[in-house]
Amino acid sequence: MDGLQPESVVVASGRPARTADAPLNPPIVLSAPFHHGMDNRYLRVESSETIRSFEAAVGALEGGEAIAFASGMAAAAAVVEGQPTGSVAVAPAAAYGGISLLFAEQVRLGRMTVREVDITDTTATVAASTDADLIWVESPTNPLLGVADMPPIVEAAHTVGATVYVDSTFNTPLVVRPLDLGADVVMHAATKALAGHSDLLMGVLVTRSPERAEALRTRRIRTGAMPGALECYLALRGLRTLAVRMERAQANAMRLAAKLSEHPRVSRVRYPGLPSDPFHERATRLHRGYGTVISFDVDGSAEDAEAVCERVELITHATSLGGVESLIERRARYETDAAQGTPPSLLRLSVGIEHIDDLWADLSRALARR
Numbered sequence: 154m155d156g157l158q159p160e161s162v163v164v165a166s167g168r169p170a171r172t173a174d175a176p177l178n179p180p181i182v183l184s185a186p187f188h189h190g191m192d193n194r195y196l197r198v199e200s201s202e203t204i205r206s207f208e209a210a211v212g213a214l215e216g217g218e219a220i221a222f223a224s225g226m227a228a229a230a231a232v233v234e235g236q237p238t239g240s241v242a243v244a245p246a247a248a249y250g251g252i253s254l255l256f257a258e259q260v261r262l263g264r265m266t267v268r269e270v271d272i273t274d275t276t277a278t279v280a281a282s283t284d285a286d287l288i289w290v291e292s293p294t295n296p297l298l299g300v301a302d303m304p305p306i307v308e309a310a311h312t313v314g315a316t317v318y319v320d321s322t323f324n325t326p327l328v329v330r331p332l333d334l335g336a337d338v339v340m341h342a343a344t345k346a347l348a349g350h351s352d353l354l355m356g357v358l359v360t361r362s363p364e365r366a367e368a369l370r371t372r373r374i375r376t377g378a379m380p381g382a383l384e385c386y387l388a389l390r391g392l393r394t395l396a397v398r399m400e401r402a403q404a405n406a407m408r409l410a411a412k413l414s415e416h417p418r419v420s421r422v423r424y425p426g427l428p429s430d431p432f433h434e435r436a437t438r439l440h441r442g443y444g445t446v447i448s449f450d451v452d453g454s455a456e457d458a459e460a461v462c463e464r465v466e467l468i469t470h471a472t473s474l475g476g477v478e479s480l481i482e483r484r485a486r487y488e489t490d491a492a493q494g495t496p497p498s499l500l501r502l503s504v505g506i507e508h509i510d511d512l513w514a515d516l517s518r519a520l521a522r523r
């Protein structure tokens with residue numbers, strides 16, 4: 154059926170054909186080789202029904218052709234390491250550390266020139282793009298939650314023939330579809346909200362260009378970055394509830410962000426849903442929601458902020474985001490984040506689907522005690 158709302162697409166897509174006696178869910182295909190028939194039947198080369206079902210669902214959601222990978226980093230590496238030597242890239246100066254390190258490695262190997270920009274500064278991004286081959290956008294950025302103004306960035310990139318890649322992990326296709334805004338390829342760490350249960354690693358790239366999809370699929374074959382069957386099955390099962398999880402988690406995030414911004418021990422809250430947030434207008438214009446991650450600065454030292462993470466009892470002190478359970482951590486504990494200027498007392502809170510009263514009781518108790 155065409156024209157379904159995303160809430161229905163997450164439920165209906167990526168299923169076997171509706172033929173008599175067929176199962177409703179795809180099989181978990183656990184085999185590397187397949188009996189020889191007409192083509193080269195080997196899992197790394199040909200994929201399987203389990204993998205293709207996940208790809209069909211994400212492709213339907215983002216409005217393109219999806220290629221699944223073993224992790225978010227494997228998906229990003231397929232792009233970054235697949236660029237010709239001498240490529241010029243524009244990339245965020247402050248974004249997920251793993252991606253920054255991936256670009257830095259290309260520079261160290263002498264393969265790429267990388268222009269780091271504040272990706273939320275459209276003028277600076279456009280100015281840096283004049284002779285670029287690729288623009289890497291992360292929006293909202295991890296963990297500062299800066300929102301990029303995608304349409305003018307895409308327009309400027311296409312004028313000079315550059316390709317635009319968007320890491321949309323924080324948003325999910327329920328919040329924005331970057332391909333609709335003109336981006337060439339959208340990337341997700343499916344590890345996070347798409348799968349949604351903190352029980353696997355997966356990545357995915359989606360594009361509307363059949364040639365680009367073919368090239369990325371070939372990269373996956375060359376580098377052996379195929380995801381496992383169980384991971385694909387679990388990710389697809391998790392995806393079925395993406396819409397309801399996002400609805401609840403975003404409502405929780407909005408309430409928590411408002412409460413945190415009134416708390417005496419919090420000096421700054423970053424959440425695009427707050428009318429006072431510098432990215433509120435942009436997110437309202439481009440997105441259908443404000444996401445499930447909040448970053449806030451504890452009024453105090455790094456140790457004071459760490460102590461808040463140690464005191465929570467319902468929320469878990471752990472890295473990652475996008476799962477059903479709320480997670481908190483001090484991001485500047487990581488060298489890459491600290492080097493990017495993440496404030497020492499900034500806590501990133503990935504808001505889950507627990508009851509809002511319990512979440513706030515836990516957080517306010519953890520903030521209250523010194």
Ligand SMILES: Cc1ncc(COP(=O)(O)O)c(C=O)c1O
Pocket residue numbers: 224225226227249251252291295320322323341342343344354355356473
């Ligand atoms: C925005 C973003 N992109 C990419 C990744 C990497 O994903 P993975 O851990 O699945 O390799 C992460 C992980 O936290 C992320 O937050």
